Amino acid sequence: MRVGLLGTGWMGTVHARQYAKMPDVELHVFDRRPERVAAFCTEWNATPASDCEALLATADVVDICYPTDRHADYAIRAIAAGKPVIVEKPLALDVADSVRIVEAADRAGVPLGCAMVxxxxxxxxxxxxxxxxxxxxxxxxxxxxxxxxxxxxxxxxxxxxxxxxxxxxxxxxxxxxxxxxxxxxxxxxxxxxxxxxxxxxxxxxxxxxxxxxxxxxxxxxxxxxxxxxxxxxxxxxxxxxxxxxxxxxxxxxxxxxxxxxxxxxxxxxTDDPYYLELRAFLDAVAAGTPPPISGLEGAKxxxxxxxxxxxxxxxxxxxxxxx
CATH class of the missing domain: 3.30.360.10 (Dihydrodipicolinate Reductase; domain 2)
Incomplete structure (x- = not known):
C-alpha cells in the first residue's frame, strides 16, 4: 500500500517511524520545505514527491501531518482526488472546517479517519x-x-x-x-x-x-x-x-x-499506540470497513x-x- 505523507515535522516523523515497521507500506512524502524532504526520505526509506498533486496521484492513502491550520484544505484536496485520508488530531481548528472535511468525505464516499492516539x-x-x-x-x-x-x-x-x-x-x-x-x-x-x-x-x-x-x-x-x-x-x-x-x-x-x-x-x-492507530486505519481501508476512529469522531x-x-x-x- 502506497501511503502519501504530508508533513515532515515532529508528528510526520512519528508517523514515518511507524510506517517503517510495516513491510506492506511504501512511503511517499511531500513537504513545502524541499530541503527537509531529502533528509527525511533518506532516514525513513521514503520516496519524495515533487509536489502535492504528484503525491495525490501516487498514493493509495493520504496521511496529513501538517500544522493544524492547513488540515482542512489539504484534507479536502485529498478527498477530491478520491483518496482515503487520515488526519492527525485535531481534525481542524474549528467546527466549521471539521464539518466541511466530514461532509466532503461523505459526499465522495471515501474513508476519513482522525488520529486520536x-x-x-x-x-x-x-x-x-x-x-x-x-x-x-x-x-x-x-x-x-x-x-x-x-x-x-x-x-x-x-x-x-x-x-x-x-x-x-x-x-x-x-x-x-x-x-x-x-x-x-x-x-x-x-x-x-x-x-x-x-x-x-x-x-x-x-x-x-x-x-x-x-x-x-x-x-x-x-x-x-x-x-x-x-x-x-x-x-x-x-x-x-x-x-x-x-x-x-x-x-x-x-x-x-x-x-x-x-x-x-x-x-x-510491541504495542506502540501510534503504530496501532495507523495500522488499524490501513487495515480498515484494505478491508473496506469503516475507520476505527472516524472523521466525525474527530469533529466532535x-x-x-x-x-x-x-x-x-x-x-x-x-x-x-x-x-
Missing part, C-alpha cells in the same frame, strides 16, 4: 473497557491531567501561535476530551478557566469541568507550563470501584474495589475543544455543538 494507549483502552463493562458500577466522576513544557519546536514554532494550533485546549486537552466523550457519552456543557503564558497568544494552562448528559462530572487539567516534563494521569470513580493511572509510576495502572486493589502495566513492548472532539476555548474566553459555561 490516546484511544490506542493500553491504559486508556483498559479503563474504557472497564467502564463499558460495568466493572466500576455506575460512573460518577472522572479526572484527567495532561501536560509538560511548552512545545517550542517545529517549523516557525507554530505550536505557540494559537491561531494556528488552537492552543492548549484545542491541541492538547482535546486528547482527554475525546477519551472522556468516547468513554462516558455526550457532553452537555463545559466550563473552563485558564491563564496565559508569555510565549503564547492563548491559554497555556486550563482547567475544564465537563458535565455529561448522564450526569457524570469530569475535570480536565491541561498545561504547557510544567517544567518537570510530560505527564498524563486519570482517575475514574464509580459506585463499585475506581481506576487510576499515572504515567510516571510503575505499575502505571491500578484498580480498586471492595475486593482489594490490582496493579498492572498493560503496555507490551474539536467541538469540545472549541467550546472549552469559548468558555475560557467568556468566563461562562458553554454547550458544545452537537454533530
Amino acid at each position: 490516546v484511544r490506542c494507549f493500553p491504559e486508556y483502552a483498559a479503563a474504557h473497557r472497564l467502564v463499558q463493562s460495568g466493572a466500576l458500577g455506575r460512573p460518577a466522576a472522572a479526572r484527567t491531567r495532561r501536560g509538560g513544557k511548552a512545545p517550542l519546536t517545529g517549523a516557525d514554532n507554530w505550536f505557540m501561535d494559537h491561531r494556528r494550533s488552537g492552543g492548549v485546549l484545542v491541541d492538547l486537552a482535546i486528547h482527554d476530551f475525546d477519551w472522556l466523550r468516547w468513554t462516558f457519552g455526550e457532553v452537555a456543557q463545559l466550563y473552563s478557566r485558564s491563564v496565559r503564558a508569555e510565549a503564547g497568544e492563548g491559554p497555556d494552562y486550563a482547567l475544564t469541568t465537563l458535565t455529561f448528559d448522564n450526569g457524570l462530572v469530569a475535570h480536565c487539567e491541561s498545561t504547557w507550563m510544567d517544567p518537570s516534563g510530560f505527564r498524563t494521569t486519570f482517575e475514574v470513580c464509580g459506585s463499585e470501584g475506581m481506576i487510576e493511572y499515572d504515567s510516571r509510576t510503575t505499575p502505571s495502572l491500578r484498580t480498586h474495589s471492595a475486593g482489594g486493589s490490582v496493579a498492572e502495566s498493560p503496555l507490551a513492548a 472532539a474539536v467541538a469540545l475543544g472549541v467550546a472549552a476555548l469559548e468558555s475560557a474566553r467568556s468566563g461562562q459555561p458553554v454547550k458544545p455543538a452537537r454533530l
